[in-house]
Amino acid sequence: MTQSAAYALSLRLLGPFRLEVYGNVVPDKNWKSKKALLILKYLAARYQEKIPSDVLIDMFWQDADFETASRNLHGTVHLLRKTLREYTPNGFIKPPWIQFGNGLYWLEAQENVFLDLQRFATSSKKSELLEEKKPRQALAACLAALELYRGSFLAEDLYLEWAGEIREYYHKQYLEIVLRTSKLLLDYEFNPKKAASICESALKHEPYLEELHQMLIRSYISMERFPNAILHFNAYAKALSEEFGLEPSAKTKILLQEIKDPHFRERIKPTTAKICEREIFEATLSRFAATKQPLTLLAIAFDDSKQARKYTGEILSLLTKSLRKDDLATQWSPLLFVVFLSDSDKKCALLIQERIYTALGTNLKNCCRIYSHVFSTEGAKKISDLIKEMTEKGIAR
Template identity: 25%
Template structure:
């Protein structure tokens, strides 16, 4: 029997959903097959264990009384395998079924972006990790995170906590990368990092703070003040949607409206505040 170990499957779940094997990629792009994609996503998200028919039926049809749930599941598994048919590995090998249990075949080499992010996070905050190595790993992790976990399935009850978890990891890694750049007084890198983070996590106050501060420290005081004011305007124009700006954020105005020769004193304050927000090592 062929083992297919010459293929490594790459699975994206952050910012979209796709499966790549060799030079072939299948992507979630057909709303008519939403249940089939959802089943595939669930099998991959929980690929480390076998999943029973009752569990899958409950997840797929939570509020529906099916006349033949077992038959409905088998029909959906057939449709799900059809989604995988363009790949160079038989769909029956990828999605296996035995004695009423289903699973994604973990015997075929596979990389999943969420698991890669977990590994990078652990290395970044390891007690033995050095700053330059941390920076390299942070940049790698930030490039890996493309957005929300399974965005087209974001309303599913099992997706919500996983999305919250990886969003939190992303923000912690981003804050560490900003911290390192601040320590090196590399304000251009801080600006680049902040803009990347805000393209994915629009309302992270600390990132807005760091962006305004880095703009100021790089010599662009008008842009710093403009960004600060735009953030305040957004908060105050959307009452109830977001928590009000913290005292920490509003105190930023005094710093970025100050004379240039006060920068160094302000930098010590910023670095101290950043260090307080750094997650403990794991």
């Protein structure tokens, strides 16, 4: 059973229009009155409103006199209700979805109605509210919204005058969701491959939105696909120049400069890291903290001691291969491995974190979490307090 089949009435307007009644698809060609179908689409698009009959008359019978138009409206709504009833299986409740009262018409979008516009708006708002404090839940809401967006609002009705403004509204909402999703995938989920795929799809609909190009370039950098990032920047710069006589913004150019900087690549290049005892690790970090420079730490945490013991050797071997020669790692506790990332800002830390996560086998990914954080050492906190703060407040893969 599809998601839509679980509802008495299902209306999808993002992308090609699709109507289902108790799981039965109602093809557009089966409508005896095209205006009845258009009124259904309009009421669904304005699901939060009650529409005066005068508005419907002006929109669909603007050339008729008022009395004739009123009769036509009444007859068309009757055909609309009749069509919905005809597709309702015998023995099933036939809810009065199209309501009328006090000269107003509306779609009764209750619990037994699936309306993609309504769910898209709910998921979009939820992702916005949760983005700062609960990014994992925000990402889930973003992905739910993207799944609902199958394309432009009423894609088959591009020339409907009343649909243009609504189409533009949902298109902008879609782009905001794409950018929010990509940011969360890069910064919290460490999944640049999925972020790149989402951005590439969005660029087919909005090829000149610079924030999308920036996110895509960031995704390529996170995957260490530097040639792809450079090629994409060059293609975007060329298109922008030929179409508008403009150049990419300074923010976009900085991304390219980072890629071309040999020092940047050297900073994330894996060599052989040192593995040491906790006492040596803590003493080294204490000396570094005394310099008042930002301190970048990465942690791999287990919840189960049996799993931690089982994979200790594999984790230490992976860290040795994935980290750089000036990095330092230790088994801080039976459940926690901690790494000091030398000469690393947040961007470098995320790239290394992604590299480690990618190298984890499926079993390891299911039983451990990875954190990273850049700390200020001005407050003279103990190293143990910083590590505790990172694992308690950090957001792990």
